[in-house]
Amino acid sequence: DAKTTQPNSMESNEEEPVHLPCNHSTISGTDYIHWYRQLPSQGPEYVIHGLTSNVNNRMASLAIAEDRKSSTLILHRATLRDAAVYYCILRDSYSGNTPLVFGKGTRLSVIA
């Protein structure tokens, strides 16, 4: 599986934008980039995913580099409820319903 690299932790002030980076230099052409987050005492929850183009949904935006070797999850206005571990995961679209391979993720702290 192609690997991802994320910072161990990041900190943000409440109501400010947060940019969570992810490097995936060995990404293949058929890999989708998925982001999940895990809030304290809960299971992971889906945030967003994309292939080549930037994506937006009600939770976040995903900016994908032109060469696809990196991506950035953008939370437009961080709230205390966004404090969580964020996982960047590559998922091969041509291997069937392959399981999610979680790395260590980035622990985001939000300061009031």
Next chain:
Amino acid sequence: KAGVTQTPRYLIKTRGQQVTLSCSPISGHRSVSWYQQTPGQGLQFLFEYFSETQRNKGNFPGRFSGRQFSNSRSEMNVSTLELGDSALYLCASSLAVGVLTEKLFFGSGTQLSVL
């Protein structure tokens, strides 16, 4: 629509015992996956069931097994428990009807402590 339900929420067992954990997926979802989460190893895939058949399996010993019923509910069993099996066990469901990038919905997990 109810989310993924896992029972029990907490469980304490002793070494050598066996345990069965239960997962009820979101209504209409046909795929159920199980993950183990520990502080040292993070989230690791155990296995996935689709229409009562195991479709994928992670790198865990045979003491870990699972099954899925016709109503898509799933159980996982761990026999001869070891101290290292103490973990949060998470279940996830998805529609799994051919959309290769569809998202998974996770339950809150069962926290298993082995003494």
